Each structure stands twice: as structure tokens, then as C-alpha cells.
Amino acid sequence: MVPEISIHCLFLTELQDEIIRLDKGLELEVSRSKRTLQGVANLVLAINRMAKPPSRCGRELSEDEFCSLIMDSVIEETVVKTDRNWSTGDGRVTFQRVNSGMQFSLCDSVQKDIVQQSGDLKLQAITLKGGHYERKVNFKMARYVPLGVCAADAQTVLLSITNNIHMSCTMTDGKLELTLENCSKDELLKISDNQNMDRFLFFKRASALALYTFESVKYRDWFISTSSKDEDQLVEMCKVDTAGRLTSFKLK
Incomplete structure (x- = not known):
């Protein structure tokens, strides 16, 4: 059952971000950002479609077709604008943190869980069994x-x-490494790419129903990945088409 949402509450400037689970693998995120009338109309349209799944040519839509239809209604394409340093000709982007509350564990597409060995600054992918x-x-x-x-x-x-331990990407001797790095939360309120702080950021995208990829913001086309076969292997960065690596994850 789709939860009822009061339209007038979407205009409150202090509204906290909220994740509403609509169905398995489908979530609705209500942001604290002030909504436009068009945005509210799109949201209401999407919810009405979820309550009464549409049909096409006399047949009920598949899950993928239904999700695609919903996304077409609520997603707007935008262009990231950059400040330009006219003295050097370089572009500069500053990222502002807007929320931090979602907690989860990760497993790859073959159900290996992400773990950390005690005191280690690297992560591993392991198939965990009962009791562990x-x-x-x-x-x-x-x-x-x-x-x-x-x-x-x-x-x-x-x-x-933790509050001060975060995943980051660094280039060492021509090799991109994924590691855990200590940095205070206050230093990460705003992140600028010209200060090398964008090494902490990742682009999170839906790659399939309930699966996500994480691409490095600083090193484009490099993704968090696990081994497709071997156990107890490090979680590393790889190109999306690297043989033997998995780049899709489930949030649990």
C-alpha cells in the first residue's frame, strides 16, 4: 500500500530527508529542499501511478517498464555548472553536504558481504554464514x-x-587504490575538487533493480568492485569492463 503524503507538507523549509519504502527495490526519497509546484505535481502523478499500475496495449507493465515510467515522471536532467578559475583556465566544483543519515551494509551481486579485518584500512568481500x-x-x-x-x-x-573514517581513492605509482582514511566530519561539510578532497566522493547510480554502482568522482570511470570468484579478496577500484570484477552492489 502506497503511504498517503500530504501535499502541503512538501513546502515546509525545514522538512527532513526521509526514505519511504514503496516496494521491494523501490524507494521514494523526500528531500528537505523546497519544492516547486511542478515538482509536487510530478510527485503526485508518480504516486497515483504506483497506486494503480498502468497497462500498455491491454497488458500489465513489467516491473522494469513500470519503474522506467515512474522515473520518466520524476527525474529531471540537469547540468552541473562549474566555477571557472580564469587565471588558470581550470574548472572548479564545490560539493555541499545536504544530509547524512542512511545506514546500511553492502553485498555484491553474488552475495559476498563487505567486511573489515580488525585494525586494517582495507575492506574485503566474504561470503558470511550463520552466526558471523x-x-x-x-x-x-x-x-x-x-x-x-x-x-x-x-x-x-x-x-x-565511523564519524571520522571514510572510503577514499588515491593514486599511488599509477595504481588507483581504495582505502579507509581518517578525516574529521567538519572538514567534509564542503568538498572542493581543486583541494583533492573529492577523493572521498562517489557517484551512486542504480545499475539494475535494487543494485547500485559507486564511481569515483575524482577518477571518473573507476568503480568500487569485488572479485567475481575468489573469496577473502580486497575490495578495489576497477574499470567498469574489467574481467573478473563485480561493480554492482545491494544495500541491505
């Missing part, structure tokens, strides 16, 4: 937006395991 599920890393995800614009085709996120 407490070993899973509990992540906390903060969402960021480029200042002055809305998110584009993906959410920009920071992945943390």
Missing part, C-alpha cells in the same frame, strides 16, 4: 550536491564506517 553476520561493515552514507544546482544522473555520496 556481525562482521559486516555498517556504512553511513552522506549525500552531497554541487552548489547552486541539483544532482545530475546520480547521487554524489560519502561512504563512512
